Amino acid sequence: MSTATTHAEEVHAHAHDHEHEHHEPNFIQKYIFSEDHKTIAKQYLIMGILWAFVGGSLSIIFRLQLGFPEMQLEWLRPILGEWIDESGKLDKEFYLALVTMHGTIMVFFVLTAGLSGTFSNFLIPLQIGARDMASGFINMLSFWFFFLSSAVMFSSLFLETGPASGGWVIYPPLSALPQAMPGSGLGMTLWLTSMALFIVSSLMGGINYICTIINLRTRGMTFTKMPLTIWSFFFTAILGLLSFPVLLSAALLLIFDRSFGTSFYLSEIYIQGQALPNMGGSPILYQHLFWFLGHPEVYIVLLPALGMTSEIIATNARKPIFGYRAMIGSMMGITLLAFIVWAHHMFVTGMNPFLGSVFMFLTLIIAVPSAVKAFNYITTLWKGNLIFTPAMLFSIGLVSLFISGGVTGIILGNSALDINLHDTYFVVAHFHLVMGSASFFGLMAGVYHWFPKMFGRMMNKTLGYIHFWATFVGVYCVFFPMHYTGIAGFPRRYYSFTALGNGRMEAFTDLNAFISIAAILTFSAQAIFFFNFFYSIFKGKKASQNPWNSTTLEWTTPVEVGHGNWPGEIPAVYRWPYDYSKPGAESDFIPQNVPYSATPESNLPEENEEIANEKAIESLLAAQNESYNR
Amino acid sequence: MKKPEELLAANETRSVNPKVFTMWLFIVSIVMLFAAFTSAYLVRKAEGNWVEFELPNLFYYSTVVLLGSSASMHFAYLAAKKDQFNALRLSISITFVLGLIFLIMQFYGWIQLVDENVFFVGNPSGSFVYVLSGLHGLHLISGLIVLLVALVAAFRLKINAKALTQIKICTTYWHFLDALWVYLFLFLVFNN
């Protein structure tokens, strides 16, 4: 920090001549079409939160149907209108629309855009020591494409024929034939339009993240000194860059099939006794293309949460992260493996059993890096001086959910078991724990932890604790019982179960009602967060500069971070980000920008050797400033 | 102790030009798009029920034209490096015209396909040819726009030996589009 303040004067000039002129941005440039990564991050976050409430409400509506099939829903008519039929029950087609939109919204709009969009944007420049993203303009475009995509998807909720209804995976032929179901008409067209815009947005964002991480690190910030958050955003962006274009091509072929009559996915089909002209298409082809994105996508959702919680856990356990390099290695392993396991979603498509066992083998290998991560979390927590902030609780919650959801992944990864469990509630339980809840907990942990940096104020702790416990107990009550219903054979995406298995399913009526009540309570508990979040933005306690005593660079910026992030020089980096409770050190954390020469009492022998490099690192300052004036 | 320059090179915290790098990442995403299409092609072909036909012979000639445009693009880059502004403008223009000719030839290639009774709507073997060449064409149009922007910059003397970033990006993209077509074309020739 000392280096940063000594040069404050002369640098002020520097910071300014890279902002084109001296004029202040007006309201629109500052809050709407902003190119500042921090504003864009907040825009993503607010959109993500709003979407989460929309997506959550949809799930409550279909949970009412599942838990209380006899219930009169007449009172929902003011909101849902004709989607409540004459007998006061939920329309059956609309039920399918609800699950589809719930999945789409949660996976893409909340846990991809809301999570990655928010924290990659916010933390990458702040933690690597950059003034902004490589291209502020592309970054702004990325948000506005997301906004457009959101608007299109949202408007599809109000169509008379309903939004897309073929599941979030929109398998053809259901999705390819407008006459197949009401939602496959205009609703599906809007879905595809919206997703195409979304893909463009993600690609622009991802390209920017990668480029920024590679090119704009501050002096001294070598790859092995980067916080794990940055590593996880980096791998996430790579996953997105390589897999989203594949979804785009899948969607394009689907669009051709729907609108131009080609037969990529459609083969001999009869609809109401009429043969369609399509010949020679393959619906399985779509599944291959979709899951080539779909599987990496689940890690696009999870990795940022893992990275952020590593950071939060190390900070609040006051201990260096256990196995820093092993964490990077396992994230790299997960990234690589993510591309070669997609067919585990397709074990029952009639695939060659030999091929099935190859994919089974590859899938089970993922358990290795996943377990490495889980153990590293636990060993970091082990004997730490745990400080239970709400962010820390949500991070520990993530570890728990990641383990209990990951274990069922190993069961599903066995093709012989999966043939029974595929498309049952067992799968729903698996991915809601490991992806849905775990990533959601990561998102929440991130919000609680970085809120002071985002808004200069603190969130209320007590409300945070209540929110955590309600959510933590809640998600387990909702998703754990689904394992049992799944094993009992309940298929997912079914409107009602009473006619199945000669009434055998009625034995589970109570359990289904229990799940629904738990879901309603858990969802209601999010209101606490909603209130806490928006109230604290305006009325929260003022934050100090480094409220969690953290080592990373974002906490060296002023409480109210301005344009360009550091008013003076960008600090240089001399050490890794996890010097917590270092033996011999005066305080229990040493920020990354403190040179080894300033801490002789705590240096290890090999660190003393690095003192020799400090002059060289500092002398890169001119080159670094130069690069902002290019 | 290392010299600063060495450290910069060793560190590489900011040695690549971000704009050029962004271009490369953009290219990666296009590669994945077409990799998906060509793998889809192979997967679908393996399932049988695959109608075979001759590729339009115009595609052979258009490939040559596109290769020619890459050559002139390369001359444009060399000219920019040596501050030969007239040669620069001329080479960019030639590249642009060759690009246009390529697109027109592709279009006539489609007409040849139609004459062969291979339509966009029909057996996927034919649809794929339209999709691959069509989407490549779309990307080529974006390449033409990049060329136009570069041409304007060349007239304003914004491209010179000291400001090569723009022409570098333009050249890279154009060579990539060329290579992409060569890949798609050979792919179609060998897998048809």
Ligand code: HEM
């Ligand atoms: C040990 C690691 C894991 C293994 C072996 C594994 C395996 C599987 C398998 C085999 C399925 C297919 C089940 C079926 O449809 O029949 C599946 C579904 C799923 N998994 Fe995992 N999984 C693992 C971890 C994860 C993680 C970390 C996430 C997310 C962050 C995740 C998200 C999902 C999702 C979203 C689905 C369901 C997709 C759908 O059909 O809608 N899984 N998993």
Ligand SMILES: [Cu+2]
């Ligand atoms: Cu998967």
